[in-house]
Amino acid sequence: MAPYATISGRGLDWDSVPMRLFQKAKRLGTWDPQAIDFSSDGADWAAFDSVERDFLLRTVALFQAGEEGVTTDLLPLIMVIAREGRIEEEIFLTSFLWEEAKHVEFFRRWLDQVAVAREDLGHYMTPSYSHLFQVELPKALNALRDDQSVEAQIRASVTYNMIIEGVLAETGYHGFRQSLEVSGKLPGLLEGIRMTARDESRHIRYGVFLLNRLINQSASGWEVMNQRMNELLGPALGVVSEFWEHYDEEHAPFGQRMETYIDYASTQFDKRMKVLERDRGKSFAEIEEAAVADLAAEDLAVAAR
Ligand code: MN
Numbered sequence: 001m002a003p004y005a006t007i008s009g010r011g012l013d014w015d016s017v018p019m020r021l022f023q024k025a026k027r028l029g030t031w032d033p034q035a036i037d038f039s040s041d042g043a044d045w046a047a048f049d050s051v052e053r054d055f056l057l058r059t060v061a062l063f064q065a066g067e068e069g070v071t072t073d074l075l076p077l078i079m080v081i082a083r084e085g086r087i088e089e090e091i092f093l094t095s096f097l098w099e100e101a102k103h104v105e106f107f108r109r110w111l112d113q114v115a116v117a118r119e120d121l122g123h124y125m126t127p128s129y130s131h132l133f134q135v136e137l138p139k140a141l142n143a144l145r146d147d148q149s150v151e152a153q154i155r156a157s158v159t160y161n162m163i164i165e166g167v168l169a170e171t172g173y174h175g176f177r178q179s180l181e182v183s184g185k186l187p188g189l190l191e192g193i194r195m196t197a198r199d200e201s202r203h204i205r206y207g208v209f210l211l212n213r214l215i216n217q218s219a220s221g222w223e224v225m226n227q228r229m230n231e232l233l234g235p236a237l238g239v240v241s242e243f244w245e246h247y248d249e250e251h252a253p254f255g256q257r258m259e260t261y262i263d264y265a266s267t268q269f270d271k272r273m274k275v276l277e278r279d280r281g282k283s284f285a286e287i288e289e290a291a292v293a294d295l296a297a298e299d300l301a302v303a304a305r
């Protein structure tokens with residue numbers, strides 16, 4: 001029998017969820033952070049007051065640190081997927097890691113060229129933020145170096161895809177994007193955040209698919225997933241509330257409100273939990289079928305916009 005899947009009778013599973021996501025990644029994930037025009041951003045930045053600048057620096061510093069964190073910590077998951085011979089998932093994950101690297105590049109370019117922020121920005125990290133990004137994320141992912149069990153993979157995926165990407169990154173980008181759209185300021189930052197958020201939506205889609213598959217493979221999968229969610233939801237909401245301790249909620253810069261973030265975070269979280277609940281107990285073939293239908297429905301919705 002051929003030692004490689006792609007020269008065996010198996011070939012590549014073109015219809016699989018990861019291969020479909022990889023096709024999207026090659027079309028949508030190839031934007032270049034260097035090509036984004038920051039010329040208007042510079043003029044906007046010069047006109048902001050100190051509270052507005054503090055708000056922007058705090059936000060972008062957390063985005064920047066988060067993107068570096070997810071870039072640094074993804075490799076152990078890719079290694080497990082590769083070791084299990086899941087070539088389609090590994091192929092998709094190459095685009096995933098590459099995109100995270102570009103997100104790191106994008107925010108640092110904005111900090112260098114627009115905010116000219118050469119000072120140390122570490123003081124913007126709050127206790128909940130540091131706990132999630134410096135303790136929970138690396139711990140859950142690095143655990144996979146010694147423990148490749150399905151349960152360890154579930155804990156890693158909940159931490160990375162459902163909490164860090166699904167609750168924190170997506171909510172942060174959504175709320176921040178809305179306020180930039182309303183203010184009409186910082187078009188370069190806005191464009192990069194739109195692109196970044198679109199990449200993240202593919203990562204989260206893969207994460208939901210991965211979790212669904214893993215839960216299906218383990219008798220205790222559902223409980224392991226739930227327990228991990230419960231461990232991390234508190235700190236995740238803490239990231240939002242600790243951010244807002246620095247601003248007057250009624251008169252925050254750019255008309256932002258903490259409730260917008262909390263509401264969006266819970267809506268998105270519930271939506272994904274519903275998918276996991278819907279597919280609970282299904283076979284892998286049924287899970288793939290449902291995920292492919294979700295992708296098709298999403299493409300229709302995007303085309304109708
Ligand atoms: Mn990212």
Ligand code: FE2
Pocket residue numbers: 070100165199200203
């Ligand atoms: Fe991501």
